Amino acid sequence: MTSYAQVTVAISDNCPGGLEGFSTFDTRLAPDVFATAAEDGPGWTDPRARFSVMLDLIDRDIAGNENVLEEKPISLDQAARLLELEPEAVVPLARQRLARINDEFDAREAPP
Numbered sequence: 001m002t003s004y005a006q007v008t009v010a011i012s013d014n015c016p017g018g019l020e021g022f023s024t025f026d027t028r029l030a031p032d033v034f035a036t037a038a039e040d041g042p043g044w045t046d047p048r049a050r051f052s053v054m055l056d057l058i059d060r061d062i063a064g065n066e067n068v069l070e071e072k073p074i075s076l077d078q079a080a081r082l083l084e085l086e087p088e089a090v091v092p093l094a095r096q097r098l099a100r101i102n103d104e105f106d107a108r109e110a111p112p
Helices: 031-036 076-083 087-109
Strands: 002-012 020-024 051-060 066-073
Antiparallel strands (some): 051 066
């Protein structure tokens, strides 16, 4: 088994045509990053927020299946430090990734 930490941004625009879903950054962080990260974000529960940032502890089994073992809310600033980005870049990048994923899904699901 292999464990690692990963930053996930949940986007919820709550408007027609708005994005909604999860964008996970590909950066795999050492599992001890999860243990030492401060739980300092609003998490999934703030209805006014249009995004939430979480740090997930992921376990990958021998068959390659990945499972979230634990998650904790973190601040945008903390996510930016972990991803080596400027704080103002995290959410736009997450939105771009989510939009690309949604476009790819729509293209696969479109009738021939």
